[in-house]
Amino acid sequence: MNFKKNIRSIIIKSVGQYINFLHIVQPKKALHLSYAFFSQPRIGRITKENLPKVLQNTHKETFQHNEDYFQTYTWKGNNTKILLVHGWESNSARWEKTLPYLQKSGSTIIALDAPAHGQSSGKEFNVPRYAEFINKVVKKFEPNIIIGHSIGGSACLYHQYLHPETSIQKMIILGAPSDLKTLLDNYIQLLSLNPKMHPLLEKQYLKNFNFKLDNFSVAALAKQIKIEGIIAHDTNDTVVAFEEGQKIANNWKNSRFITTTNLGHSMHDDNLYQEISHYLFGAKQ
Structure with missing residues (x-):
């Protein structure tokens, strides 16, 4: 390694x-x-022929947006819907360790491949375009909950700032950069x-x-966000500094800030996922 x-x-x-x-x-x-x-991401692409196992038994849909197309994967469940938004040089398979905790609630779960990632088109990744993809998925599926990792979390915050009146009621942000x-x-x-x-x-x-x-600071934009949610950031994140999460939390008034240690940037952790599940579903788990 x-x-x-x-x-x-x-x-x-x-x-x-x-x-x-x-x-x-x-x-x-x-x-x-x-x-x-x-x-332009250098890794994170996947193909139909080389689809990760976690994405194989899903309902797959390809959406057109202007000159782009993007891929979604759905694990069907009840009427509670959760949208998962991955980060840089990744794809929807990154949620494999998160899924079991969300699926305990019986929820319908939708994952989205970002621009130039997974099976989505394009060479260039940027937050404004990602937010456009998110908005199209939100309009289509009307999720109640959105969860974003890394710059995917930044795109979620930016989308919520641009489109505050949607079906989304709660937002979870993991290891996201602000500026x-x-x-x-x-x-x-x-x-x-x-x-x-x-x-x-x-x-x-x-x-x-x-x-x-x-002028592009999701921490500043977070002042306008009215829905509630969680921001989690690791003190040992070497990709996105811990202070970035603190800045977002300080401005998003309806959020709860969770500090983790030794998880790094991936944020995969049983205790963290259990805490998020309890926050989202409470006694339903």
Whole structure:
């Protein structure tokens, strides 16, 4: 495992060095490559022929949205519906360890593959597009509960801010980042990129989505969220800093903040899932 991590670290640093070199000789190409590396997932794809076992015995639907299509998987149950929203470089199979706790309630469970992940189309992942996918699924299935992990949690919060009047009554957010600017800062640090790349990447986001990174903070948006829910974040999360979860919790007034330790970014844990199940279903479990 450490060997794989070392190899990955070497590859990441090599990419960063190459981008820094390009920035000197071909700055436009350097910007294109660095933006692509930041926004295009390298893992998380699945195919019908190589579908993880947990997704095989589900009702599958493919939805069209503008030029994109995206995949959903449904475990059919009662009239209580739960929507699961995964994070970066993942897919709907990431919920395998969570499902048993939710299925005890008899609920209908729907999982969604993000843009450029799983069996959904596209090369680029971003929160605004993910929120559009979520909204189409919410309109179709009318879930009562939404659960998001990592940047999928950020997309859930952003969707709830944009569309407060939906069927969703409770929201669970696991290990989610708050500020897009913080993610970009971490990305630049991870690749050891030339600091001059930062304003260039910010301009690219402004061009593509018509917002400045400083203005895109789900913690700030959380002030407007009226439904209740849980935010859980691990103190040893090395992917999304614990402080990001704290910022969201401080602004989402109807939320409860759960602190975990030594779970890392995945947040898979029996005790945590039992606590979430009790919160959602109470004596029904």
